[in-house]
Amino acid sequence: AQKVTQAQTEISVVEKEDVTLDCVYETRDTTYYLFWYKQPPSGELVFLIRRNSFDEQNEISGRYSWNFQKSTSSFNFTITASQVVDSAVYFCALSEAGSNTGKLIFGQGTTLQVKP
């Protein structure tokens, strides 16, 4: 069965600290995409990144980086030198080719609080 687990419910850091948000997924499909979304207090989900199951290259975008490891079924997200504006709920999500519906399976979310 497909599942996404974000074991960290809440994380609190002080500004400029690095922080890693964990994401572990389960799927029987060999072809899938993984996504990260940010949900600021305003409520909308903002797309951050997607990664397909055949591309294990890590990616860096400014202060954000993502580490995809199929061997451990993980897709972790690191924020370097965190800022107060990074405070939000972050969701990891899975989409499987086999479903052909575009359905996203979300983790429970990790609430990140960055204190000044």
Added chain:
Amino acid sequence: DGGITQSPKYLFRKEGQNVTLSCEQNLNHDAMYWYRQDPGQGLRLIYYSQIVNDFQKGDIAEGYSVSREKKESFPLTVTSAQKNPTAFYLCASSPPGGWNQPQHFGDGTRLSIL
């Protein structure tokens, strides 16, 4: 600017009442989705539509209904059969390609019971 508009932002429902949440998109996307978010939980899929005049149940469709008469519109009705409707509702859309495309989300509607 292209995007998804949800209205109202806040909605209150009386017992036994049906309420309709609006979702409009001008992104020319074929697929649209409705999710429910409860505190401390991820989003759960209520209904989705991949094309006009067609829609499918998601994981928690009971007590909800939808229509898709126009490409840009996908309203969600929360019926009186939904016994626990208090939640944050998010509408999303995605371009052709579906499963491998990022979904774009609206700002959400927060529904509460009076």
